[in-house]
Amino acid sequence: MGLADTATDLAVSVTREAMRPARALDRRFRPSAQRAALDALDRVLDSPVTAIAVDRILQSPLVERAITGVVAGPLVDAVADVLIRDAVIERVSAEVVRAGVAERVVEGLVADGVVERSLTGVLADPRVEALVLTTLESDRVEVLVGAVADSPGMERMVARVLESKLLDVGVRQLLASEELWEMIDEIASSKAVTDAIAHQTMGLADEVADEVRIRSRRMDDWLDRATRRATRRRGQPGPGQDLPGGASPA
Amino acid sequence: MAPPSVVPYTGLVTRAIALAVDALIIHVVALVTGTVVGLIVTALHVPDTVDTIIKAVGGAAYLVWAASYFVFFWSTTGQTTGALVMRFRVLSDNKREPISVPRAVFRFVGLILSAIPFFAGFWPVLFTRRRRGLPDWMANTVVVDTDDALL
Helix, strand or coil, X not given: CCHHHHHHHHHHHHHHHHHHHHHHHHHHHHHHHHHHHHHHHHHHHXXXXXXHHHHHHHHCHHHHHHHHHHHHCHHHHHHHHHHHHCCHHHHHHHHHHHCCHHHHHHHHHHHCCHHHHHHHHHHCCHHHHHHHXXXXXXXXXXXXXXXXXXXXXXXXXXXHHHHCHHHHXXXXXXXXXXXXXXXXXXXXXXXXXXXXXXXXXXXXXXHHHHHHHHHHHHXXXXXXXXXXXXXXXXXXXXXXXXXXXXXCCC | CCCCCCEEECCHHHHXXXXXXXXXXXXXHHHHHHHHHHHHHHHHCCCHHHHHHHHHHHHHHHHHHHHHHHHHHHHHCCCCHHHHHHCEEEEECCXXXXXXXXXXXXXXXXXXXXXXXXXXXXXXXXXXXXXCCHHHHHHCEXXXXXXXXXX
């Protein structure tokens, strides 16, 4: 062992011995100091002056500048990078779906009539109508809708919606609504629908009659051939055929 | 010179189906009418003699109704409802047009006579070249296919 090592050990020992009283004081007074600090914090938080001070800080241009700076700065991009890189949104979404949170939320909203009120308000707004018409007339929307409809993700989502209780609840609510049946009655009694049904019915009857006609004439021809074979009629015109005006072929 | 056009004569099966359609219409109308009259008579409690007379009149009315049905259609368009469905016409053999009322009555009599002995009056349709049965011989008619659409 060298002289340097001996000196180092000596210094450590001396320091340890010197800190011993400080550690003893720390163990003795730390709990009471912590309690005193928390009490002081509580008094500060309960103070009306603190509330006024916080309000003034929040209303000050300083906070606004700070938030603007944060939003415009690289922090937002960094957070977005982290969310995307670690698939945070996907994980949260999967957990929300697995726990049935979405279904519970929707059921609650539907039961409270929030959805109905919101939809009524939105649909009554003429700006919404104009927006929908403009959007629907866009070529880009058509392309996008086609791409979305053909995507496997959409298939999975539709399958999941069909399997969920959400659809059952929605259908039950819909079937229970009086407006729906009034609308169905109105549509069913409309001239266009009754005309279409009548046309379809007559078309079907005509199809059946056509089929019967074809089969009956086929049977007639078969009977003709059979009777000609039985009576050995040969060299005569085809079955059931003759010249008009009652004339017979030469 | 253009070749003469060929006239397709209607066969026995097609005519039988048309006759069944006509019979269905005649019987449904007769049944509804008979039911209504029968209910009224039952409610009125008429004597037996009157009841017998009503039955005789009803039978005669049924015969008149059936005859009128065939005579009216044969003498106007040449097509009963059954013939319209199966697309054929009853026409006079010489002029190829709908027959007169007396000939239509005569043809109806032939129709009844044909049905009595096991429909024997219709069998010649199977064996004759122009597919004519006893009613056709009696009224000098032929039954020909048409292309008239039903609707």
